[in-house]
Every structure is written in C-alpha cells, then in structure tokens.
Amino acid sequence: MPELKEQTYKGIQWQIHYSIVEEMGKDSVISNIAEDLRLDIKQLSSRKLQIVSHVSEKYFYVNLGNGNLYVKDRIDREMLCGSAATCSLVFDAIVQNPFYVFSINIDIKDLNDNAPVFFHDTITLEIIELTLPGARFALQSAEDPDIGINSIQKYKLSETQYFTLSETNREDGSIFPELILEKALDREAQNIHEFILTAMDGGNPVKSGTALIKITITDANDNVPMFSQNVYKVSVNENVPNNSTVIIVEATDKDEGTNAQITYSFSKSSENIHHTGMFNINSTNGEIKTNKNFDFEKLKNFELSIQAKDGGGLVAHAKVLIEVIDDNDNAPEITITSLSSSIPEDSEPGTEIAIIRVHDQDSGENGEVDCQIVGKVPFELILSSNRFYRIVTTKAMDRETISNYNITVVASDRGSPPLSSRRTIILEISDMNDNPPIFMKSAFVAYVSENNLPGASIYNVSASDPDTGDNSKVIYSIGKTNIEDLQISTYMSINRETGVLYAQRSFDYEQKKEFVLQVTARDNGSPPLSSNVTLIIRIIDQNDNAPKILYPSPEQGSTMFEMVPFTSEPGSLITKVVAVDEDSGHNSWLSYHFMHVSEPFYFIINEITGEIRTSRVFQGKDILNHKVVVMVKDNGVPSLSATTTLSLVIADSFQQIVPKIDSHAKDGNPDSNLQLYLVVALALISLLFIVTIIVFIISKCKGSNPPTTSFSTSLYPPMDPRVLSMYSDGTLTLPYPYNFCVTLDSADNDFTYVPSNQNVPVENLIDTDDSGLRSENCKRLLAGNNIDQHTKNNETRHISQPFE
Numbered sequence: 001m002p003e004l005k006e007q008t009y010k011g012i013q014w015q016i017h018y019s020i021v022e023e024m025g026k027d028s029v030i031s032n033i034a035e036d037l038r039l040d041i042k043q044l045s046s047r048k049l050q051i052v053s054h055v056s057e058k059y060f061y062v063n064l065g066n067g068n069l070y071v072k073d074r075i076d077r078e079m080l081c082g083s084a085a086t087c088s089l090v091f092d093a094i095v096q097n098p099f100y101v102f103s104i105n106i107d108i109k110d111l112n113d114n115a116p117v118f119f120h121d122t123i124t125l126e127i128i129e130l131t132l133p134g135a136r137f138a139l140q141s142a143e144d145p146d147i148g149i150n151s152i153q154k155y156k157l158s159e160t161q162y163f164t165l166s167e168t169n170r171e172d173g174s175i176f177p178e179l180i181l182e183k184a185l186d187r188e189a190q191n192i193h194e195f196i197l198t199a200m201d202g203g204n205p206v207k208s209g210t211a212l213i214k215i216t217i218t219d220a221n222d223n224v225p226m227f228s229q230n231v232y233k234v235s236v237n238e239n240v241p242n243n244s245t246v247i248i249v250e251a252t253d254k255d256e257g258t259n260a261q262i263t264y265s266f267s268k269s270s271e272n273i274h275h276t277g278m279f280n281i282n283s284t285n286g287e288i289k290t291n292k293n294f295d296f297e298k299l300k301n302f303e304l305s306i307q308a309k310d311g312g313g314l315v316a317h318a319k320v321l322i323e324v325i326d327d328n329d330n331a332p333e334i335t336i337t338s339l340s341s342s343i344p345e346d347s348e349p350g351t352e353i354a355i356i357r358v359h360d361q362d363s364g365e366n367g368e369v370d371c372q373i374v375g376k377v378p379f380e381l382i383l384s385s386n387r388f389y390r391i392v393t394t395k396a397m398d399r400e401t402i403s404n405y406n407i408t409v410v411a412s413d414r415g416s417p418p419l420s421s422r423r424t425i426i427l428e429i430s431d432m433n434d435n436p437p438i439f440m441k442s443a444f445v446a447y448v449s450e451n452n453l454p455g456a457s458i459y460n461v462s463a464s465d466p467d468t469g470d471n472s473k474v475i476y477s478i479g480k481t482n483i484e485d486l487q488i489s490t491y492m493s494i495n496r497e498t499g500v501l502y503a504q505r506s507f508d509y510e511q512k513k514e515f516v517l518q519v520t521a522r523d524n525g526s527p528p529l530s531s532n533v534t535l536i537i538r539i540i541d542q543n544d545n546a547p548k549i550l551y552p553s554p555e556q557g558s559t560m561f562e563m564v565p566f567t568s569e570p571g572s573l574i575t576k577v578v579a580v581d582e583d584s585g586h587n588s589w590l591s592y593h594f595m596h597v598s599e600p601f602y603f604i605i606n607e608i609t610g611e612i613r614t615s616r617v618f619q620g621k622d623i624l625n626h627k628v629v630v631m632v633k634d635n636g637v638p639s640l641s642a643t644t645t646l647s648l649v650i651a652d653s654f655q656q657i658v659p660k661i662d663s664h665a666k667d668g669n670p671d672s673n674l675q676l677y678l679v680v681a682l683a684l685i686s687l688l689f690i691v692t693i694i695v696f697i698i699s700k701c702k703g704s705n706p707p708t709t710s711f712s713t714s715l716y717p718p719m720d721p722r723v724l725s726m727y728s729d730g731t732l733t734l735p736y737p738y739n740f741c742v743t744l745d746s747a748d749n750d751f752t753y754v755p756s757n758q759n760v761p762v763e764n765l766i767d768t769d770d771s772g773l774r775s776e777n778c779k780r781l782l783a784g785n786n787i788d789q790h791t792k793n794n795e796t797r798h799i800s801q802p803f804e
Helices: 077-081 271-276 554-559 654-667 670-702 721-727 762-767 776-782
Strands: 003-010 013-021 029-032 050-052 060-062 068-071 088-095 100-109 122-128 136-138 152-157 163-169 175-181 192-201 208-218 231-237 245-248 263-269 279-281 287-290 301-309 315-325 333-339 342-344 352-359 369-373 379-383 388-393 404-413 420-430 443-449 457-460 474-481 492-494 500-503 514-523 530-540 548-551 561-564 573-576 578-580 591-595 603-605 611-614 625-633 641-650 737-742 751-753 797-802
Touching (some): 013 029, 077 100, 231 245, 352 404, 369 379, 492 514, 561 573
Parallel strands (some): 122 208
Antiparallel strands (some): 029 068, 088 100, 163 175, 352 388, 369 404, 379 388, 404 420, 474 514, 492 500, 514 530, 591 625
C-alpha cells in the first residue's frame, strides 16, 4: 500500500515524500494529496492545482474533484533506475491564489519481478589433472536487476563428490561464486564433470536461474587468457568489400609454451550469424573479417561472442558489437500503380496518364527521392501524396505530328553519390478524324490522245490523309465540270477507292479540247472530311483529218482553169491552192506538191504556200494547155492528203484561147459543147477581171509618186458556204470569216481563220498561225496600208472572203 513517509514545511514550500512499490496497477491511488497539502478540495480547480515535471507527469496525475494522486502508467523500477539502491520520481505541485510550490518525492520500492539469469547457459572450464584439492575456480555470476533482498542471495551446486561451492561477498554487496576442488582429479578415470549451478534471490516467492557447469580435465595450465577488452565496439560501412577486416581482438596468457598459445574462435553466435556465416575469425591473430557483404536494410547490428583458449585449455570470453552504417546502395524503385496505354488526340490538358509510386530502401538522406520527367514532352509530374505522383498532359495532342510518346521518369535519391533509376512508359495517341484528305497539288493536268479506247484509264488522282484507319480511307468522286450538254458519267468515271479516272467514250479533239473537273476526296471518318481539287484533262490532237482544199473547189472539177500570159517572166504568180486541216499543231502543217508531171515542166509550186509560178520563159513550140494535179499533205504520222486538178492555159489573150477550144470541140464529140460554153463564160469573166485591174492600177498611178503596183481585189470567185458544210462535224464550225493573204513571199502568212463570234485583233490574226510563220505584208494590208512591191512581179493579192 502507498504510505506517507515524510511531510515537512519550509517557508512557502512543502516537501512530501511518498513510498510505493513498482508495477502498481493503472489508476491506483497513492494518497489524497489535497489533504496532505492541507488544501481545500473545493478550491483545487479554482486554484489550478497541477503537476509540473518532464518525467513524472507521464506516471502520475491528480483528480481535481477528489484530490487523489493516481498512477497513470506502468512503473518499472529496473527501467527507471537500474541497479541503484534507491529510486524515486520527483515533481512539483503548484497552486495559485495564493501561489505555492509543493515538492513531491515518490520512492519506488522494488518488487521481486525478475529472476536471476546467467549470461552463458553453459560454463565451461578446463582443469589440469594435477590440480591439488582446495584449488578455487571462479564461476560466472548470475545477474538479477532487482535490488536488496530481491537480488541474488545465494548459489547452490548440484551434488558432486569432487567440488563444493564457496560464496564470497564483494564490496558492492554482490555474491561471487567459486568452485573448490575437494578431491584429486584423474583424467583417465573421468575426463569430464558436469553439474548444475543455481542462483536464487531472496524474494517471496524465491526466483532462481541455472547454468550448466562443464569441466574438462586437461594437463596442467594455471593461467587463464585475458582479453584486452571485455566488450569491443566497432562501426562498419555497409559497402565494405568482402573479406574486409572488421576488428582484431587480442588476448594474453601469462603462461609459457603451449599453454600460452592462444587460439581464437566464435564461442556462441546469434542465429542469423550462425546461419549466414557473415564473419570469420583468424584463429591465430584474432582478426575478424567479413565473409559476405552487409545489407543495412536487412540487419543493422551484429553481436559476436569471442573466446580465447590457451594451449592448456583455459578459456576467456569477450563480446564484439558491430554497428552497420548505411550506405547509399539502393536505387529508388519506381512502381506503376495505374496506367493508360493510349489517349485520344483531342484529350484536354490535365488528362491523367499514370500513377507511380517511388520508394528507396535506404534511410536518411539516402532514402529521400526526387522525381522528374526526362526530355521535352507535353507531360508533367504532380506529387499527390508522400510517395505517389500523377503523370498528366500539359497540352493538346496531335497524332499526326507525334503518334506515340516514350515518357521516361527518373527518380534520384539524395545520397552521395546519388543513385537513380528510370522507368519508361509508352503512350499511344489514338486517332481522331481531324484532317481532311490532302492533294499533292492545287490542280492536276492530264493529257489524253483523242480516239482513245473507251474504258481505258486516263489519269490517277491521289490524295493522302494523315489520319489512320477509317479516318484515312479516301473515297473519290467527281463534282462540278465544264460539261453542260451531257452528264459527266457519259464521258468518264472514277474509281471511288483508287482515284483512277476512266474514259467512258472515245474523245474527239475537234469536238472537245478540254475537260475541267472538280474531284472530291472524302475520308471515311465520323463526321467525314473532304477536299476538292481541279483536274484539267486536255485532249491531244491526232492526225485523223485529211486536208480540205478550199480553192480551187473540188466540186468544179475540170472546168476550173487559169490563163497564163505567154509573156510571163519566170517566177510569175499564176494562182494559189488554198487548203485547211481541222487538226492542230504539226498535224495541221500543210505542204503542196505536183503529181504526175513530165520533165521539163513549165510550172513550179511552193510547198509551203501553195503558190504556183512559172518556171521559165514560154516558147512557141511549148505546149500551151496543161492539166496539173496538186496534192496537199499534212505533217501527221501517218500523213494524210487531198488532191485537186487545175487546167493551165498559156495565152496572151482570150481570143487565142477560143480557136483552141473550137478545134478541141470539133475533134471531140457533140457532148463537149457544154464544156465550150463554160470555157467561154470563164474567159469573159476573166476579161472583165483584167479590165478592172487595169483601171484600178491607172487610178492608183495617177494618185501616187513614185508609182507603185498595189491592188486589192477578189482574185477568186465567191465560194458557196455549202462547200464547207461537210466539215461541220469537226472544230471548223460555220460560219467563219476567212482571211487569205496571197503573196509572192513564201515566208508570209497565207491563210488565217477566226471564229465569227470572237473579236480578235488584226495583229493576232496575221502575226502567227498554226504553222508558226509570219507575214508583215499581210499585217499591213489588213491594217489598211499600201504595200510597195518591187521587181520580179512581187504582186500582193489580198482576198477577204467571208463564207456566209
């Protein structure tokens, strides 16, 4: 029971001593401190009674309602005071109004709550057999943390005929046991003696502890080895290499010879050391080395029991305490606890990708970890809790720019040197239909030869879509065209998957030279996106049209003739064959040739202009009536041609023509009278034409100085538009105005035509035609200017004849 030992008063301070036993139950009452301090219980709260102490307040508290002092927590005297003779807890009790301080001292009395314990379960001794009776051998003392009567009071030895037990009291009050040899030993009779040593305390009830004494009888050795220290302490870094020296223990023996030769060994090892074999000891010099590498994270402290045994068998014991110092030998560990392997490219910034956990097995700064993302990627780490991070996006994704990311997370500790680890997360960006199909060009131009086979492919329009899957699958179609009369499907079609364009019919350059289409490429996304491109299909001309002779008209046949003056100079212009070709380019370049002419021939024809001229001076013996066939060829491959027949009559006047016609009529049959009438009519028309020219020349000569020979009139009779009606199925549609320039200069233009519904400048008409030739004379004529001609009958005849 608690008791009040002492109560004194000194000035304003009271001193109270209580005495209690250890291990009192929680909330046990020690005393009524209010009565002991002579305080009114009703005023304890108002006067704010409290305990002030850094230690005692853990074990005691006061109830202000009743004034009792209670035990707050378990009190272990051995833990508080160890083996000290006295043990007490001191605190101050303070009250206010008026202020007083009371010193409270509580003595803790010992209970017999600990039994004696031997440090070693087995006490091993080696005694030389020559030892005389009465010899004393010190034994290991047992330990009991209790004090006074509760500590060790006596030892008892089990029954043996060779030894008795002697107890010696030391100055500190402890009892030291010794063995006394009572009877001479005989190693040959019995070399080992075993018995039990019991240590007993004085408590009630008595508690005890035992140890086995094992005595080995050896030869004589009267000195026991002694270690330099009973306990060795050493600290070792965790990362010391294997087979490193930890410590060297040393023991000495006063004996000589083999009895002084000391052998070191482990006498007893803890279980983990025993099983793993972390250390080995040099039996000769006591050097302890490592057998394996330390791991601070598994075991931080080691305790080794070392014994030194001399040559006579005497043994000394010591302890080695090894503390392992942590090294930064563990890199941080990165664990992914949640992961999204892909996100859509339209994900908002802040989308969570993964949750990772970072852990380091080291301690202190070696275990503190910093985490970051390597490289410039649109992601960031957000610390969520102590060791957890979230990886989130920082901006919108674009799969067409980057389709996947390798997100590398590096975790580094704060050790020296720091260790780090990394983990790479592969994130795929899933496609959204955010890109329309793209054509390589803004417009495509295709060239297709006319007369193509229906169903043949003519062009391949291709568009690409940077999206993937169905979002990148392109479907082609034809939109707007420049075809108004028929549907585009009657001309061409397109493969909706490949973009290959096919002709549905054979094209005719003379009917349609160019198609302008709008091709639409639409992807298969949801919603679908599309883009358009202009496709221009230009028809390439082929030489599929023969030349068409405009003059002389093929319908006039043999009735068409030209009168050639007998006095004509060589190179004089007789007439000109005019032809056109519905084709274009090289296919429309025409050349003129005589067919089936005899040598020598009186006339020549210009291959480029079709002009027929005299080749030499005529003589009286020459044939005066000639029928020539002119062939007009184009420049195509293969070349196409047309022919016309001309009758050339050499005569100075119409009267010279008539006898020849009469003689020809008389020699012929009566049916030739019709031809005669036609020839006479043509001669009259020609005569009128010559008279008109003479009058015009005279009038021009009177009005100009120097005189020039220049006239412009209709050299050829008017032509019926029906002559060209057969050509209306090509590009040469009617009505057209035709402008002819017939010159003696073969480098000049000879034929130019212009559609009637177009206003084309004169310069364009005469500057360049399909053959690429130029004529400055015709340019001036069409502009209304006179042209000076000189020598060699350089007469210029301009004919402007509209065919309608």
